[in-house]
Amino acid sequence: MISDLFTIRQLDELVTRTHSEGIDELAAAALIEHEGRFLLIENPSRDFDLTPSTWELPTGTVRAGETLTGGMERVLAEYFGFSNTEVTRYLGHNDHARDDGRIARVFVFAVTVEHPDSICRTAHIGHHSIDNIAISDTVDGINHMLRVYYADNSA
Numbered sequence: 001m002i003s004d005l006f007t008i009r010q011l012d013e014l015v016t017r018t019h020s021e022g023i024d025e026l027a028a029a030a031l032i033e034h035e036g037r038f039l040l041i042e043n044p045s046r047d048f049d050l051t052p053s054t055w056e057l058p059t060g061t062v063r064a065g066e067t068l069t070g071g072m073e074r075v076l077a078e079y080f081g082f083s084n085t086e087v088t089r090y091l092g093h094n095d096h097a098r099d100d101g102r103i104a105r106v107f108v109f110a111v112t113v114e115h116p117d118s119i120c121r122t123a124h125i126g127h128h129s130i131d132n133i134a135i136s137d138t139v140d141g142i143n144h145m146l147r148v149y150y151a152d153n154s155a
Contacts, residue, residue, distance in 0.1 A: 033110075
């Protein structure tokens, strides 16, 4: 489900616009809040010793033929073991340069999951939850999306 503030049709228009800008790689990221804290996933460094791991929102590639929300739900189930997910709000997007110079656009959604603390039993991946101040310092480009998230959740 997407809130009335942003419809599936509007998301389809965002994808069309993204493709018209020459960006073919799409990803979806989940902002999952539980008890006032947000879930982050460890992204291990490729060179292990030279740079530290980074922390990011649960994120995955949207496959050809998938909707943004369908891709988000698949990623949360396949990689992080979450079932019964609900995409509640589109929060915004960020562009990220890949190592090969291509751009990937990451669409960020507010998501609820049935058992947000169950990732440790279902995925063998580093994770932790942090508050809204710490996430602002940890995840690039998240501040605008947090403002949208809190504006929606304060009503």
